[in-house]
Amino acid sequence: MPFTVATVDQTAEMLGVSTRSVRRWIDDGSLPAFRIHGHLLRIKVADIEALLEPVTS
Template sequence: MAQKTFGDASGTDARRLISLKTAAALVDVDAKTIRNWIAAGHLRGFRINGHLLRVNHAELLALVQPVDIGFPGDVA
């Protein structure tokens, strides 16, 4: 199996890292979805002490943006 590459958790990024469970609750998805986003390259994952996986709070919020789909019959 290929070695996955994760971001470097140094500097200011380290202060804003949150757990996958917290990230999932923040955007109302399952923690497995957060893992899938990391695997797909949509979100960077950071390994803490070579074991714990964390994501950057700001990157997560930037990934999840509201979309106006404009249902028919909506009044603008």
């Protein structure tokens, strides 16, 4: 089943953060990502949206 993906730049814009923050989250495993063509990073939109879910206490 296909899924929608975003670039690092698009992800940063969606979350209102810098691309450096997005890359740091990818590097530390907080944000799953995958490479296409060996070097291009892509992030599933569903994984980005998961970061936006409200925290319940």
